[in-house]
Amino acid sequence: MLNHIRIILCQPTHPGNIGATARAMKNMGLSRLTLVAPENYPHAEATSRASGADDILANAKVVNTFEEAISDCQWLLGTSARSREFPWPQLTPKEAADKAISLSASGQEVGFIFGQERAGLTNEQLQRCDFHLCIPTHPGYSSLNLAAAVQVITYEIYQSFLANNEMELPVTQFAEKATMEEVTGLLAHFETTAIQVGFMDPHHRKKLMPRLKRLFSKAQLEQDEINILRGFLKQVTRIQS
Amino acid sequence: MLNHIRIILCQPTHPGNIGATARAMKNMGLSRLTLVAPENYPHAEATSRASGADDILANAKVVNTFEEAISDCQWLLGTSARSREFPWPQLTPKEAADKAISLSASGQEVGFIFGQERAGLTNEQLQRCDFHLCIPTHPGYSSLNLAAAVQVITYEIYQSFLANNEMELPVTQFAEKATMEEVTGLLAHFETTAIQVGFMDPHHRKKLMPRLKRLFSKAQLEQDEINILRGFLKQVTRIQS
Numbered sequence: 066m067l068n069h070i071r072i073i074l075c076q077p078t079h080p081g082n083i084g085a086t087a088r089a090m091k092n093m094g095l096s097r098l099t100l101v102a103p104e105n106y107p108h109a110e111a112t113s114r115a116s117g118a119d120d121i122l123a124n125a126k127v128v129n130t131f132e133e134a135i136s137d138c139q140w141l142l143g144t145s146a147r148s149r150e151f152p153w154p155q156l157t158p159k160e161a162a163d164k165a166i167s168l169s170a171s172g173q174e175v176g177f178i179f180g181q182e183r184a185g186l187t188n189e190q191l192q193r194c195d196f197h198l199c200i201p202t203h204p205g206y207s208s209l210n211l212a213a214a215v216q217v218i219t220y221e222i223y224q225s226f227l228a229n230n231e232m233e234l235p236v237t238q239f240a241e242k243a244t245m246e247e248v249t250g251l252l253a254h255f256e257t258t259a260i261q262v263g264f265m266d267p268h269h270r271k272k273l274m275p276r277l278k279r280l281f282s283k284a285q286l287e288q289d290e291i292n293i294l295r296g297f298l299k300q301v302t303r304i305q306s
Numbered sequence: 307m308l309n310h311i312r313i314i315l316c317q318p319t320h321p322g323n324i325g326a327t328a329r330a331m332k333n334m335g336l337s338r339l340t341l342v343a344p345e346n347y348p349h350a351e352a353t354s355r356a357s358g359a360d361d362i363l364a365n366a367k368v369v370n371t372f373e374e375a376i377s378d379c380q381w382l383l384g385t386s387a388r389s390r391e392f393p394w395p396q397l398t399p400k401e402a403a404d405k406a407i408s409l410s411a412s413g414q415e416v417g418f419i420f421g422q423e424r425a426g427l428t429n430e431q432l433q434r435c436d437f438h439l440c441i442p443t444h445p446g447y448s449s450l451n452l453a454a455a456v457q458v459i460t461y462e463i464y465q466s467f468l469a470n471n472e473m474e475l476p477v478t479q480f481a482e483k484a485t486m487e488e489v490t491g492l493l494a495h496f497e498t499t500a501i502q503v504g505f506m507d508p509h510h511r512k513k514l515m516p517r518l519k520r521l522f523s524k525a526q527l528e529q530d531e532i533n534i535l536r537g538f539l540k541q542v543t544r545i546q547s
Contacts, residue, residue, distance in 0.1 A: 085454070088451055088454070089451075089454055091444065091446075091447045092443045092444060092447055092448065092449075092450050093443065093444060094444035094446075116451070117447060117449065201464065201465065201468055202333045202334065202464070203332065203334060203335035205332075205335075206332045206333055206358060206359065207333065208333070208357070208358065210326065210329055210355075210357070212454075213326070213333070213453075213454070216454045217457060217461050220441070220458050220461075223443070223444065224442065227442055259538060259541075262542050262545050264537060264538045264541040264542075276531070276534060277534070280525060280534075281525075283524075283525050283526055284521055284522075285524055286521070289517075290517070290521050293514065293517060293518070296505065297500060297505045300500075300504055301503050301505075301542050304503050304504065
């Protein structure tokens with residue numbers, strides 16, 4: 066139930082946070098860590114803060130881009146501060162954990178993404194998420210340390226795992242959700258078609274594409290829905306040429 | 307409701323953990339920290355890990371003995387590993403947090419005590435507690451970092467505070483969701499276009515349309531998303547004719 070869940074740190078700056086993340090994960094039964102372009106890694110402080118969880122570090126996947134990190138995820142949950150300009154399904158840590166456990170139990174690949182210490186996730190990264198989650202903090206001082214945020218989320222994941230394991234809830238059957246890579250493929254296909262039919266000005270694509278990205282993310286597309294939409298787009302361009 | 311709750315660290319060894327404890331507390335609306343005979347304190351690492359929570363450090367009460375630290379507490383909750391030889395009322399973090407909030411709300415002084423990094427609380431300290439609480443962790447690796455344990459407990463305290471206070475979390479503002487009629491209009495528009503470009507056989511539309519209906523319903527379309535999609539479809543047919 067836990068092995069389809071991974072933790073993805075995007076461009077972490079402090080190696081200590083990487084080590085503490087590994088330790089938090091191992092405490093809570095998680096093992097799959099992905100690091101996107103870490104600034105100082107490997108590093109003695111990461112190893113030291115990992116304490117007994119150095120196996121998590123040793124097996125961590127280190128990649129250069131966010132796209133690589135999420136390409137085979139089917140569901141993305143992003144941690145965010147509360148006040149973002151665009152609305153998104155917003156979950157509490159417990160709701161997010163329950164969702165992740167039920168998805169993972171049915172074999173779906175789930176990624177929790179955490180942004181850089183100072184900046185958090187970018188709007189573009191947040192737009193790739195199926196859900197946003199927010200750890201409620203005191204309004205006077207809301208900047209959680211990165212590893213502390215990971216600790217809270219992994220704690221909730223493990224509590225949800227224990228609760229589900231005790232009650233043996235019937236596993237929800239989910240259709241095969243598209244991977245992020247498949248959604249990216251659809252977006253690119255739509256973009257080309259929209260330009261070809263004269264719906265989108267190639268010089269102003271930056272206005273429309275984020276909106277479509279968000280729309281397709283909200284739709285939580287399944288693999289055969291991607292096939293239907295791409296089939297339609299293919300037919301549109303076939304007629305054109 | 308939060309100001310009768312204090313966090314007591316007993317003989318902490320690593321100054322980094324003291325700083326991270328202060329930060330975790332401030333994030334979760336707590337301000338009263340007591341340090342019993344800290345090994346390295348004050349210390350630059352404590353200040354650095356406290357980040358913006360240095361006021362908590364500055365106001366921390368530093369005492370020499372455990373007795374001094376707990377003397378004016380009315381209730382003591384001690385964190386412990388699960389398997390202690392003597393039986394005691396054992397709470398989950400959430401149960402402990404709920405209890406602390408309800409006690410604090412009625413003006414009772416509550417102390418959460420945390421033991422030394424390596425050794426934890428002594429049996430003698432645990433015997434002074436009204437309740438023991440245990441953070442459930444994976445059996446394979448159960449040694450939580452001290453500051454991480456404080457983070458989990460303070461997180462639960464603040465969640466319980468929010469729930470009890472019925473402090474309404476700011477409601478996410480959603481854009482204007484499309485009416486059912488607008489979604490139906492989009493579906494019809496898609497159907498016409500799909501037939502026109504030869505993507506859908508008009509005699510077999512019953513296979514595809516329910517799938518699209520479900521897809522668009524999942525997407526929880528907003529009004530301007532409908533406009534974007536219909537604009538695209540319009541352009542496709544304009545080119546055609």
